[in-house]
Amino acid sequence: MRQACRVQNRRERLVAPVSWWVGVLAFALAWAWLLLVVAGTGAAVVTFVGVAVLTGAVVWAYGRTVVDAGPDGLRVGRAFLTAEHVGAVTPLDRVATREALGPRADARAWLHVRPYVDTAVRVDVDDPADPAPYWLVSTRHPKAVAAALGARPASSDAPDQPTPDPR
Known part of the structure; x- marks a missing residue:
């Protein structure tokens, strides 16, 4: 059963x-x-x-963009990431969002951010054909979006992990 x-x-x-x-x-x-x-x-x-x-x-x-997360995947406006291509999902607070948009940003990432929403969710893309390594999407409720996507924790070798300063 x-x-x-x-x-x-x-x-x-x-x-x-x-x-x-x-x-x-x-x-x-x-x-x-x-x-x-x-x-x-x-x-x-x-x-x-x-x-x-x-x-x-x-x-x-x-301001009419809709973020829709569920077991079928993530839809942001017209863009859609199917559940089979959803990798690790990380809810980001205000500080982590600022870091992800600044010093730790990857130029290849797919972004849908709004200046009036200071939290976001990062969704790693498990699709070798997709040039974007992850999606960074503004949301007022990042933990709820992550839970709706069946959040899997990021692996320890994720590229956004802080590296020690070589100085």
């Missing part, structure tokens, strides 16, 4: 924070103020609405 193991999918939309939406309104208000001084109230109102709609659409599109 097969033992059923139910793993929950983890689905998350990387929406922009409230501060970005306040920035949209401030940007639109600044443009409206400029036109109020030069062209009058009607032009200012039209400018405010137009700029708010356009910049709001850009922020909305930027």
